[in-house]
Amino acid sequence: MAAGEPGDLGGYYFRFLPQKTFQCLSTPETTSRLRQWSMLGRVAAQAFGFDQTFQAYRKDEFVMAFFKDPNVIPNLQLLSDSSGQWTTLGTEVKKIEAINVPCTQLSMSFFNRLYDEDIVRDNGHIVKCLDSFCDPFPISDELRKMLLVEDSEKYEVFSQPDREEFLFCLFKHLCLGGALCQYEDVLHPYLETTKLLYKDLVRMALVCATLRRRVTNRHFLISLWIRSSVMFMFYTTLMVWGKCLNRFFQIIYFDIVLFTNFNFNANL
Template sequence: MAAGEPGASGGYCFRFLPQRTFASLSAPETTGRLRQWSMLGRIKAQAFGFDQTFRAYRKEEFVLAFFKDPNVIANLELLSDSSGQWMTLGTEVKNVEATGVPCTQLSMSFFNRLYDENIVRDTGHIIKCLDSFCDPFPISDELRKVLLDEDSEKYEVFSKPDRDEFLFCLFKHLCLGGSLCQYEDVLGPYLETAKLLYKDLVRILLACATLQQGVTNRRFRILLWILSSVMLTFCTIALVWGRCLDVLLFYLYLLCFIIFVF
């Protein structure tokens, strides 16, 4: 299907955007850490665009249309559990479950509680604990206990809404790493890498929100997070910013009117 033609489902037409790269994933400081955490070559970000207005109440229809679009089927890459190689989706998805992932956190102070609750020392060193196991992850420090062990007394340091935040999901993914992960003794590298990736992945939504004013066919890009199975998460922060901009423009018009009249 050529770009610009009506979509096969729900009126949505998706375009693969190979020119949109994510510098945070190729930065030297990031690649070195991903290699240490056994994640280099096993984490990827791709961008797709679409030309219809996104409605949050129609998210299931939107996501299903995404996975049925020929441009997505031919270009969306997934990591095969069996071969460990990247492969394209290659077929239509019959059923989907769409889950909104909030991106409300705008500061890394979100993780200061790790210091306050004696999970990380003031020096940044992660406090060790007796070895245990949470399949398939070994737990040898208080940080992984907070991330994985629901029976831990400090698990509630992060509430359910906190754990749903994309920033937390990204941080957790980096901390747990791959099958041959060499864990860090200090918190800094995890926070720094999560911040780089988060800013790179989320800012595109803010840019699209600021450019949507005065455009008849609003154009957004969605954020995909693909793990071992097909799981799509996308952020509605663009809609929130869009509403804020609508209000701001209203007051700017009102101010110009007052200045003109008086």
């Protein structure tokens, strides 16, 4: 199959969109925070477009077609777990798994319960706790205990469905950080960075939801997250390597954008 031709699986043709930029990852404030959290250089975003209507029941075919596409294999960047260096996919993926993941939360009030349950004080400071360890993370505050320790009294502040939300997964990933993370004493930087990422990654899908007068909230996790919309093709993916999301964070963005000058006005 020649480069640039549609893939055999599902008839999908993918194209690499190197010109697509993600402002949420390039602002000075975000860059500074990622450096503090030991995530700078380990967070990346790429964009790919495709040409066929996406059908949710064919998600496995879609994902497999993506990894087999000749325009994807030499361009998809991955972070090597052994060397820590960025490299290209370089070969076809032989097996994938797609899991439905919800994305229903449109407001940062989703996290207000952190204040209500004394995980964060009214002034924004994160409540400290006795030091413990949840491999590979040190735990010295109630926020990380709530995120990691399943038998803690705070763990059920967020139900299992809550924890599967894309918004929560972004938040958790930022709070845990990388191997040499310098943790925050206050909640605001985590919330603000989560909001910036979320708005930049999902707002186009919400345009579709507005025009159709209904919300289309579907994610698929393969080793990636994929956001989909029926009305036009918009997909956001999140690839996670390493235990508890702390090693690697990569977003791949599939896009055929038909709308411009959109002001995101959800309660974020």
